[in-house]
Every structure is written in structure tokens, then in C-alpha cells.
Amino acid sequence: MSIMQKTGSVQFRDVVKKYGSVTALKPLNLEIQQGELVTLLGPSGCGKTTTLRLIAGLEAATEGTIYIGGKDVTHLTATYRNVSMVFQSYALFPHMSVVDNVSYGLRVNKVPAKEAKAKAEEGLAMVGLAGYGERLPSELSGGQQQRVAVARAVVLEPEVLLLDEPLSNLDAKLRRHVREEIREIQQKLGLTAVYVTHDQEEAMAVSDRIIVMNKAEIAQSGTPRELYNQPNSAFIADFIGDANVVDCEIAGFSEGSVSLNVGGASVVLPYSGPACQHGKLAIRPEGISVSQDGTNGIAAGIAYAAYLGNQIQYSLNTGMGKLFAIDHNLSATVIPTGAEAFIHLKEEGLAFLPEA
Known part of the structure; x- marks a missing residue:
């Protein structure tokens, strides 16, 4: 495979984001390991999309330091960060063929046309769309368009792949199918990926680790099993799956119980x-x-x-x-x-x- 991923880790050190007097993100410390798929999960307004945009360089941190692949990128704009984003709206150019959409970023980066097309076709094959290159986006289903968006991001060989509510425009059955494909591609290429969703089932299905956010900070971080079986608060217990939260009387503590x-x-x-x-x-x-x-x-x-x-x-x-x-x-x-x-x-x- 000629598409070689140079994945990197992501670290936030005391990162704060403010919009005037409004704090969108309280001091945040997190670490995403190389090759790990981490989902940022939480209700609307919790800070998950702000965190994703800070990684992408689409927002500037008010305080703190951001590292990608061990490099301080805090003051670098999106253009100078080796990350790619998959948007929920797909953001495909309707007048361009599928292969031209996938190769667009490569051509902007001055990759020769022949090489860019070859990589784009390889990216399409990777997401199960070999032979679809000459079609227009309007001739594809919603799930196929989302796979084109994933291919376009992956062919740029980013250090970090960012996915912002990538399945929100798909119906339930198609969501299950496409999320399985995204997970398969991420694992096959060893991509470092940060995935934002408000859908608990989706987060549990694709993630190595989930970071649950609430009120502009991390409420709990862990594997899907850890969060489900060992919630640290009533909020987590109720947000990750269903839970009946009831009063109880503590009879006593002993070693480990x-x-x-x-x-x-x-x-x-x-x-x-x-x-x-x-x-x-x-x-x-x-x-x-x-x-x-x-x-x-x-x-x-x-x-x-x-x-x-x-x-x-x-x-x-x-x-x-x-x-x-x-x-x-x-x-x-x-x-x-x-x-x-x-x-x-x-x-x-x-x-x-x-x-x-």
C-alpha cells in the first residue's frame, strides 16, 4: 500500500478556550496515544467540538499548550498542522468527480496530477469504492459520499484524523455499516483518530477509549466497558446507557469492596x-x-x-x-x-x- 500513515499522538496541557467572558473549555489535560481511536462524547455545549477544533487549528487556545506528534502546534494554524477532518456534511464539491474530490487536497499540496490520481484511486479502493471515481457525488448514496470524505482525508496521510459527527446525516442501519467501515480503516492503517459524537452507542462501537465531557470539562475517561460498568457519577451512569440511580445506605467498606x-x-x-x-x-x-x-x-x-x-x-x-x-x-x-x-x-x- 503506497498510502503510508505517519500517525502521531495528541496532548493538551492546561488548555483553556474562552470567547470573551464565556469559558467554552476549562483547563483541559488529555493524551491520545499514537494509533488510538478516542471519542469525545457528551451533550450539546459540553466542549467536545471545541476540543476537536483546537486540535485541528480551527480555533486558537486562550491558554495552555497543544502537541501533535510531540511537536508544539499551539500557535500553528490549520494549514500548518498535519491533520485531516471528516465533516458531518461531507463537504464534497458537487461539480467535481469523486476521484477529483479525493485528490483535491493532494493537488493543493502540489502533488503531481498523475500521482494524486493514483493515490485517490487507491483511497477509493480502501473504502470499497473502486470503480466509482468518475461519478459525481450526486450519483452516490449518503453512505458512499461519507466514504468518499473519509478517503479524501486519509490520502493526505495525516498524523491525526478528526471526525466531526461523521454519521449524523445517515439513517440508523447505514450508520452501523459505515461506522464499522471507519473503524476497520482506522485499525488497518493504524491511524490516530479523534471522533466526536453525541451518540453513546456509536461511541461504544468504534472507540478504544471514550472521553465523556460535561460542562466544558472531562467528566470521565475510559474504555467503553469501564465507563459502562464503573461510572464515577450519576451523570456518567445515566449518560452511558440506561441506569436507575437510587438511594442506598452504606453498611461499610473493606479491601476492594x-x-x-x-x-x-x-x-x-x-x-x-x-x-x-x-x-x-x-x-x-x-x-x-x-x-x-x-x-x-x-x-x-x-x-x-x-x-x-x-x-x-x-x-x-x-x-x-x-x-x-x-x-x-x-x-x-x-x-x-x-x-x-x-x-x-x-x-x-x-x-x-x-x-x-
Whole structure:
């Protein structure tokens, strides 16, 4: 393969971004390793797009230092940073052929026309669009246009590939397909990639690591599994997947665990943080077993029950409040709305959330 990627790491050191009196990004420290795909995830206005634009050089840092590939690029504009961005709008030139769109950046960088075209055709083959070079963007589907945008970015051999909500204009089924392709290309080329989305499922599907942002700062960073199973706050528990966050009583701490009383039941969970006096319990919907077996169970009333083909969903009235539960045992009998039932808590669906 003649397209050789020279990927680099990204570091932020106490980076702040202000617009007048408004702080869009509080002092931010992060490190993205070479060859890693990191997703910036969070609600609107949390600072994720600002962070991406600071990496790209489309915004200037108010304070702090930004490094790409170990080089201080804080005061370099986008033109002088070896990064490429894939936009949610694709940003293809409608009057240019597909191959001309992909080779455009190369030609701007004074790459000879013959070499630029050869690299563009190789980039199109890489994203599964060999033979599409002479078509116009209007003759492609939305998913194909997005792949053209990825090819155009990759052929520039950037140190860092930036993706800004790249799938937001695609329907749900196509989103799954294209995100798999993006991940495959990133891994095949060993690209350092920074991906921005507000879609939790998308982030979990493509990422080596997710940085969840809230209120202009990092709320938690970790692998998809770590964030789902070990949220550090009610915000993370609720934002990454569904969670029932309920009050609990702390019975005590021991080496690597915490004992809790919740809803009349006792649970012991892994916990390695500092001891505290107050906390809550996050209960994942699949961490609740619903049955009419009352042995060591917590009484519940079925407020709503629905069979959805691949799961059974319950809304439950309990002494802890209203809970949402999912049962993946499709051979189980659906307990009807209005019936009395019992719930049992599964350790693998629970997480302790300490409070200061």
C-alpha cells in the first residue's frame, strides 16, 4: 500500500478556550496515544467540538499548550498542522468527480496530477469504492459520499484524523455499516483518530477509549466497558446507557469492596475508591431480574410490560422508586401489567456512586 500513515499522538496541557467572558473549555489535560481511536462524547455545549477544533487549528487556545506528534502546534494554524477532518456534511464539491474530490487536497499540496490520481484511486479502493471515481457525488448514496470524505482525508496521510459527527446525516442501519467501515480503516492503517459524537452507542462501537465531557470539562475517561460498568457519577451512569440511580445506605467498606443496603436487600460490590458517608447505587436495566419468585426478592408492582422481540421491558413500582428493567430471557413468560412481582439485583449490573 503506497498510502503510508505517519500517525502521531495528541496532548493538551492546561488548555483553556474562552470567547470573551464565556469559558467554552476549562483547563483541559488529555493524551491520545499514537494509533488510538478516542471519542469525545457528551451533550450539546459540553466542549467536545471545541476540543476537536483546537486540535485541528480551527480555533486558537486562550491558554495552555497543544502537541501533535510531540511537536508544539499551539500557535500553528490549520494549514500548518498535519491533520485531516471528516465533516458531518461531507463537504464534497458537487461539480467535481469523486476521484477529483479525493485528490483535491493532494493537488493543493502540489502533488503531481498523475500521482494524486493514483493515490485517490487507491483511497477509493480502501473504502470499497473502486470503480466509482468518475461519478459525481450526486450519483452516490449518503453512505458512499461519507466514504468518499473519509478517503479524501486519509490520502493526505495525516498524523491525526478528526471526525466531526461523521454519521449524523445517515439513517440508523447505514450508520452501523459505515461506522464499522471507519473503524476497520482506522485499525488497518493504524491511524490516530479523534471522533466526536453525541451518540453513546456509536461511541461504544468504534472507540478504544471514550472521553465523556460535561460542562466544558472531562467528566470521565475510559474504555467503553469501564465507563459502562464503573461510572464515577450519576451523570456518567445515566449518560452511558440506561441506569436507575437510587438511594442506598452504606453498611461499610473493606479491601476492594463496599457493602450496601438497598430496598431491604444487602449487596457487596467491588469498590476501590476512598471511603465516604453518602452515595447512590446505579442499577442497569439488565441488572434486574424480574420474576414471581419471592425468595430473597424485593417486592415490585408491574406498571408496564412489553415484549419487543429481542427483549422484555418492564417498568416497576418499588420501595426504591420506579425502576426500568430489561429481560433478555425470551423464553420467560411476560408478567402482565398490574401483577405483583419480585426483583433480584445482579452484581454485574450494579455500580456504587460515591458522593462527597
